[in-house]
Amino acid sequence: MNDINYHATPGFSFRFMVLVLGALLLMAIDNRNAAALAPVRTIATMMVYPLLTSVDFPQRVYQRSSGFFSAQSQLSEENLTLKQQVQVYSAQQQEMNVVTAENQRLRAMLNAASRPDYTFSMGEILKVAQDPVRGLVTLNKGSRDGVKESQVVLDGKNIYGQVVTVTPFDSTVMQLIDRDHSIPVQNQRTGERGLANGYGRGTSMEIKNLAPLSTVKEGDVFVSSGLGGLFPAGFEVAKVFKVEFKQGNMTILAMPLVDYESVREVLLAWKKDGDDASSTTVLPSEPPKETK
Structure with missing residues (x-):
């Protein structure tokens, strides 16, 4: 077969270069008289645009292709990490099933009521109240x-708060740090029971109603005790960072284990047995009260 000449003729190349140079010259003149040469500028821009596009094309192709392969590599790494996590969680779930079965047998032998199971659904935070002492x-x-x-609201293994008002399309949640909220808690180390009271955004919680001879110390973690039937037992609430004695009175300050300023999604919990959490009895506390 005869070779096909794909190269442009010298005359065509010369005419194209003349047009380009002319367009560039007109654009330079246009800087001095923009209003009068606006139509000429438009035509010149249209003539030069293919040249500019062809020059920039390799760079754009490189950027897009490199970004694509970089994203694919990142997705592959994340996928591998997720697969490993699924395997770990599957093993942990199997172990939990064994412990749950043993627990049910022991409760049956002791004629004790079984602990309720929960189902969960993800919820997204749409708005935060601006009042600094409310949560x-x-x-x-x-x-x-x-x-x-x-209804109970969780942040992973920590209790976030509870629902206080509901509309068809949204709901309001009171965080544990709200000044009007308290939750029955238990010292994970000693088993001592008390109440964790909130005092507003950006502040610590105070642990009250402990025994006079309490042995609580810095670093102790308080979890939900389950008393009152509202909050499930065993979920972490706060960690003690200060124990102070003044005039025979003990003040215990604890930092909530939920980062309320950064959390954007929470878990809504439902009891599988169909019990209505709203039917539970409110535990008295002073000064804060657990809102129902």
Whole structure:
């Protein structure tokens, strides 16, 4: 077969270069008289645009391809990490099933009531109250999603708060740090029971109603005790950072284990047995009260 000449003729190349140079000259003149040469500038720009595009094309192709392969590499690494986590969680779930079965047998032997199971759903925080002493946020889940007042809200293994008001499309959650909130807690190390009271955003919680001879110390972690039937037992609430004695009175300050300023998604918990959390009895506390 005869070779096909794909190269442009000298005359064509010369004419193209003349057009380009002319367009550049007109654009330079246009800087001095923009209003009068606006149509000429438009035509010149249209003529030069293919040249500019062809020059920039390799760079754009490189950037897009490098970004694509970089994203693919990152996705592969994340996928591998997630697969490893799934395997670990599967093994932990199997071990938990064995412990749960043993626990049920022991409770049956002791004729003790079984602990309720929970189902969970993710909720997103839409709005945060601006009052510095209140801990109120609005979620994107409402009564149409099955949300009820006094429903427990979690942040992983920590208790976040409870639902206080519900509309069909959203709900308001009171955080544990709210000045009007308290939760029954238990010292994970000693088993001592008390109440953790909130005092507003950005502040610590105070542990009250402990025994006079309490042995609580810095570093102790308080978890939900389950008393009152509202909050499930065993979820972490706060960690003690200060124990102070003044005039025979003991003040215990603890830092909440939820980072309320950074959390954007929370877990709504439902009891599988169908018990309504709103039917539970409110535990008295002074001065804060557990809102139902």
